Each structure stands twice: as C-alpha cells, then as structure tokens.
Amino acid sequence: MAAQSLQGKVVVVGAGAKNLGGLISREFAKGGAKIVVHYNSSSTKPDAESTVKAIQSMGGEAYATQGDLTKPAHVAALFEEAKKRFGGIDIAVNTVGKVLRKPIVDTTEEEFDSMFAINAKAAYFFIKEASKHLNNNGKIITVVTSLLAAFTDGYSTYAGAKAPVEHFTRSAAKEFGPRGISVTAVGPGPMDTPFFYGQETPERVAFHKSQALNGELTKIEDIVPIVKFLATDGWWITGQTIFANGGYTTR
Numbered sequence: 001m002a003a004q005s006l007q008g009k010v011v012v013v014g015a016g017a018k019n020l021g022g023l024i025s026r027e028f029a030k031g032g033a034k035i036v037v038h039y040n041s042s043s044t045k046p047d048a049e050s051t052v053k054a055i056q057s058m059g060g061e062a063y064a065t066q067g068d069l070t071k072p073a074h075v076a077a078l079f080e081e082a083k084k085r086f087g088g089i090d091i092a093v094n095t096v097g098k099v100l101r102k103p104i105v106d107t108t109e110e111e112f113d114s115m116f117a118i119n120a121k122a123a124y125f126f127i128k129e130a131s132k133h134l135n136n137n138g139k140i141i142t143v144v145t146s147l148l149a150a151f152t153d154g155y156s157t158y159a160g161a162k163a164p165v166e167h168f169t170r171s172a173a174k175e176f177g178p179r180g181i182s183v184t185a186v187g188p189g190p191m192d193t194p195f196f197y198g199q200e201t202p203e204r205v206a207f208h209k210s211q212a213l214n215g216e217l218t219k220i221e222d223i224v225p226i227v228k229f230l231a232t233d234g235w236w237i238t239g240q241t242i243f244a245n246g247g248y249t250t251r
Contacts, residue, residue: 009034014095015096019220094127094140142169145188149250191217192220
C-alpha cells in the first residue's frame, strides 16, 4: 500500500481536549485531518473549546462533544454524530483513562467499579462502535500503560483494568481485519502529566525517572508521533501493544 496521509481523514479522539489527547487532536489536524474532540466533564469543556479553536485557527475543521464513555449509548452517539457531521470516520483514538495508586486492602468496591468502567468498559465499547462506523481500511488505537509489563505494587486496579484492552485489541484485529481495519494499543511509560503526579511521592517520581532514557518521564510529545505512525504508514501493525517508554520496562 502507498504511503498514507492524514489529509481529509476524519479522526475521533476520545478524551481529546487536553494533555495527550489534546496534542493528538492538534497534531493530527496539522496533517489535514478533521477532528472530533471528545471530552467527559463540564470542567474539561474550556480545554475542548480551546483545542477546537486552535485547530480552526490553523484552517482545520473540528468540533467538541461531551459524553460519559462508560455508558455505551454515549459511545454510540459519539460515533453517530461524527459520521453525520463529517460523512465518515477513518481513525479512532481512545486516550480515556483514570489512574489510581492504592493498596488492594484499601480499595473500595466503588473505586474498583469506577476504574474498570473507565479503563476497560469504555475502551471495549469505543472499539465496538468504532468498528461499526469506521470506513474500510480504518485504524483504531487505544492508549494503555507500560505498567502492563511491570511487577509493582499499588496499581492493581489501574494496570488491572487496562490489561483487558490487550485482549480486546487482539480479538478486534482478527474480527475487523477482513475490512482492512488495524487495531493497536500504545503503552506509554509514566507520563509527565498531572494525572501521574497526583498518585506519586517525590521519591517515587525520582525512581520512575531513573528507569528510563536520560532519567526522564515519558512526555506526551514522545507518544503522539507513534500514534500518528500507527494511524498512517504503520497500518500493517495490528493486534499489538506497543510499549513506548524509553526503556522503562518491557516483557
């Protein structure tokens, strides 16, 4: 297949308002894609609107839409609206996630249910609805975590809830392969975002930094080019989890 471009492609970005999702939205728009910027809560609405304005200011097309993706009906509505407004969908990137660092003995049922709803259930139905609405030869990419290859304490519900996404990805890659749709997962290392720092002590932050190249955390700028590659020329990679973490961990 010839080299692929983002020009004119329609991209749905789950949690596409800020941090990694926001940068994906903006960078894909620079490549000529039309962007659906999803956000979850009203507190994130200003970030979503800012991302849309940034895309429009560079001459691109985008709109923001709110929805709780732990509710399958909201996931379906996200894709149906995108298809109605842009006529088709080519790429779906899901960056939705929630981090919790807590010992098993202290974890409540409510926390367990919330973590699995956000990290596993939402991902499952995002993949499902993407498959129903994507054009042939589309791409589905889910952000997971490099903790899937780590042996550590405290992240039982976070890594545990992301782990099923690998199996979702493999099954989807086989099921959607006849339509030319590739399905992948990207596992960043500990990322230099507010989500990470809220869970860690300064000492643990220093340890995490020490485990990767140059003694640094993963930056969102390190991950976006990988997601872009998988959505274009890297289409032949499917059913895989790509660990992008500067040597933080592997398996």
